[in-house]
Amino acid sequence: MTNHQKLVLASHNQGKLKELQKMLGDHFEVHSVAEFSSIEPEETGLSFVENAILKARHAAKVSGLPALADDSGLAVDILQGAPGIYSARYAGNAGDQANNAKLLNELKDIPEQQRTAQFICALALVRHENDPMPIICEGIWQGSILFEARGTNGFGYDPLFWVAEQQCSSAELSPELKNQLSHRAKAMALLKQRLTI
Ligand SMILES: O=c1nc[nH]c2c1ncn2[C@H]1C[C@H](O)[C@@H](COP(=O)(O)OP(=O)(O)OP(=O)(O)O)O1
Numbered sequence: 270m271t272n273h274q275k276l277v278l279a280s281h282n283q284g285k286l287k288e289l290q291k292m293l294g295d296h297f298e299v300h301s302v303a304e305f306s307s308i309e310p311e312e313t314g315l316s317f318v319e320n321a322i323l324k325a326r327h328a329a330k331v332s333g334l335p336a337l338a339d340d341s342g343l344a345v346d347i348l349q350g351a352p353g354i355y356s357a358r359y360a361g362n363a364g365d366q367a368n369n370a371k372l373l374n375e376l377k378d379i380p381e382q383q384r385t386a387q388f389i390c391a392l393a394l395v396r397h398e399n400d401p402m403p404i405i406c407e408g409i410w411q412g413s414i415l416f417e418a419r420g421t422n423g424f425g426y427d428p429l430f431w432v433a434e435q436q437c438s439s440a441e442l443s444p445e446l447k448n449q450l451s452h453r454a455k456a457m458a459l460l461k462q463r464l465t466i
């Protein structure tokens with residue numbers, strides 16, 4: 270048993286859930302929204318923040334608990350920020366492999382120096398479904414897009430994301446190191462400051 274406050278994570282992405290759970294486990298009794306509902310709200314927002322808020326509200330509604338959502342994605346400079354908020358749906362709903370293949374194809378003629386990109390994460394915490402003042406924290410992680418996949422850790426676009434400081438892809442980082450460097454880690458550090466935990 271724990272006396273920790275309950276918090277529901279408003280995500281159906283196992284990779285994200287693992288990372289968020291690791292970052293929050295000491296401070297909250299963490300539940301996944303999947304324990305309460307398998308329905309995923311449509312991500313109709315035009316920004317990461319809007320989508321994070323709508324996912325958080327939905328999770329708070331179905332669980333009756335405070336909810337934290339993460340809306341995140343990859344913004345590639347030469348593609349004017351695409352795939353951006355559409356990162357999960359870049360190749361339709363065909364999954365990470367198809368998304369990565371599409372991205373590599375879009376960038377096939379783009380030289381190394383012009384392949385800069387950012388991972389972006391918006392976290393939204395609502396105390397209840399109709400919370401008029403969600404807590405919002407964002408994080409950005411600079412990198413560039415490789416010419417082929419490297420590494421097997423992580424999820425999503427990790428095998429294509431080159432982390433210059435570490436001279437490896439994000440999928441070659443240990444989970445512990447990714448959790449210190451990533452867009453999600455930066456947003457979470459701000460959230461912890463806000464919550465003074
Ligand atoms: O650290 C990351 N490492 C690799 N890829 C990542 C990362 N962070 C976000 N991404 C990619 C995955 C997905 O293509 C999109 C998130 O889309 P996003 O809608 O926020 O999440 P999702 O639909 O997978 O799960 P859910 O909405 O239930 O939280 O960006």
Ligand SMILES: [Mg+2]
Pocket residue numbers: 312357
């Ligand atoms: Mg999503």
